Amino acid sequence: xxxxxxxxxxxxxxxxxxxxxxxxxxxxxxxxxxxxxxxxxxxxxxxxxxxxxxxxxxxxxxxxxxxxxxxxxxxxxxxxxxxxxxxxxxxxxxxxxxxxxxxxxxxxxxxxxxxxxxxxxxxxxxxxxxxxxxxxxxxxxxxxxxxxxxxxxxxxxxxxxxxxxxxxxxxxxxxxxxxxxxxxxxxxxxxxxxxxxxxxxxxxxxxxxxxxxxxxxxxxxxxxxxxxxxxxxxxxxxxxxxxxxxxxxxxxxxxxxx
Numbered sequence: 001x002x003x004x005x006x007x008x009x010x011x012x013x014x015x016x017x018x019x020x021x022x023x024x025x026x027x028x029x030x031x032x033x034x035x036x037x038x039x040x041x042x043x044x045x046x047x048x049x050x051x052x053x054x055x056x057x058x059x060x061x062x063x064x065x066x067x068x069x070x071x072x073x074x075x076x077x078x079x080x081x082x083x084x085x086x087x088x089x090x091x092x093x094x095x096x097x098x099x100x101x102x103x104x105x106x107x108x109x110x111x112x113x114x115x116x117x118x119x120x121x122x123x124x125x126x127x128x129x130x131x132x133x134x135x136x137x138x139x140x141x142x143x144x145x146x147x148x149x150x151x152x153x154x155x156x157x158x159x160x161x162x163x164x165x166x167x168x169x170x171x172x173x174x175x176x177x178x179x180x181x182x183x184x185x186x187x188x189x190x191x192x193x194x195x196x197x198x199x200x201x202x203x204x205x206x207x208x209x210x211x212x213x214x215x216x217x218x219x220x221x222x223x224x225x226x227x228x229x230x231x232x233x234x235x236x237x238x239x240x241x242x243x244x245x246x247x248x249x250x251x252x253x254x255x256x257x258x
Contacts, residue, residue: 011059011062011063011065011066011067011068011069012059012062012068012069013031013068013069013070013071014070014071016068021068021109024068025109025110025111028066028067028068028255029110029111029112029113029148029255030067030068030111030112030113030114030115030251030254030255031067031068031069031070031106031111031113031114031115032058032061032062032067032068032069032070032115032116032117032251033058033069033070033073033102033114033115033116033117034051034054034055034057034058034059034069034070034072034073034116034117034118034119035051035054035072035073035076035099035116035117035118035119035120035123035127036048036049036050036051036052036053036054036055036072036073036074036076036118036119036120036123037050037051037074037075037076037077037078037089037119037120037122037123038050038051038074038075038076038078038086038087038088038089039076039078039081039084039086039087039088039089039120040081040084040085040086040087040178040222041177041178041182041183041222041228042177042178042200042203042221042222042223042226042228043200043221043222043223044183044196044197044198044200044228044229045178045182045183045186045196045222045228046186046190046193046196047086047087048074049119049178049182049183049186050076050119050120050182051072051073051074051075051076051119052119052185052186052189052190053119053156053157053182053185053186053189054072054117054118054119054120054156055072056185056189056240057117057119057156057240057243057244057247058072058117060240060241060243060244061117061244061247061248061251064244064248065248065251065252067115067251067255070102070106073098073099073102075088075089075090075095076089076090076095076120076122076123077089077090077091077092077095077120077122077123077126078090078120078122079091079092079122079211079212080122080209080210080211080212080215081212081215081222082212083212083213083215083216084216084222092125092126092129095123095126095127095130096126096129096130096133097130099126099127099130099134100130100133100134100137103130103131103134103149103151104134104137104138107134107138107141107146107149111149112148112149112150113149113150113151113152113254113255113257114149114150114151114152115151115152115154115247115250115251115254116151116152116153116154117154117156117247118153118154118155118156119155119156119157119182121155121157124153124155127153128153131151131153134149134151135149150254150257152250152254154247154250156243156247157179157181157182157243159242159243159246159247160246161242161243161245161246162181162239162242162243162246165181165238165239165242166179166180166181166239169181169230169235170227170230172225173225173226173227173230174225174226175203175206175223175224175225175226175227176206176224176225176226177206177219177222177223177224177226178222178223178224178226178228179226179228180226180227180228180229180230180231180235181231181235181239183228183231183236184231184232184233184235184236184239185236185239185240186236187231187232187233187236188233188234188235188236188237188240189236189240191233194233197228197229197231198229199229200221200223200227200228200229203219203221203223203224203225203226203227204218204219204220204221204223204224204225205224205225206224206225207224
């Protein structure tokens, strides 16, 4: 999967010219699409955490595999976080249509394998629905490549090695939102965020997710059972490497699927 290095172009779609992409497609039909969210991550976490981490993992996988990485989709389905300033959410149908349109665009150019690396749990159901809509659209298309078009969604934070390491490092203080594992990766990538890490009181325990008003009442500071103060930059480097290792192999297998 080292097609890009042979062509001497970067593993980033946004830094390529269209002739370079056209040449790339002669050798590889795969592309990586990172998707995250712009939402609160507790009193100390960066609002861009989900997009930031998804992009970082995707770029690392792209570097290791030689597969093109599309620009990150930074906005996701984060309706339940709208009780906190700074959150910017797409409605589920908006996100569905957006992902559908991006996938159809890629299919038209001859891409056949789109590997989505996701950083936000709230995106999962909608993205999978977008896959179904895309397959439906392409089944009615006259594009010859469409019958070979496939999508796969992988959540970096659910990678087995990442999950196990997070449990080893943080135990039940990992929680479900504004987790130390994701915060650790942002600390590794952006040292200025270290200044925001301060000891925090016990978080509200993890529980159900409904609308924004209910979420704010259940989880007043935005955390769900998590203690991001436990996050360390060195942890982030390790977790990023584990995620990239596993997803690079997943991508390799995906590109070989018939």
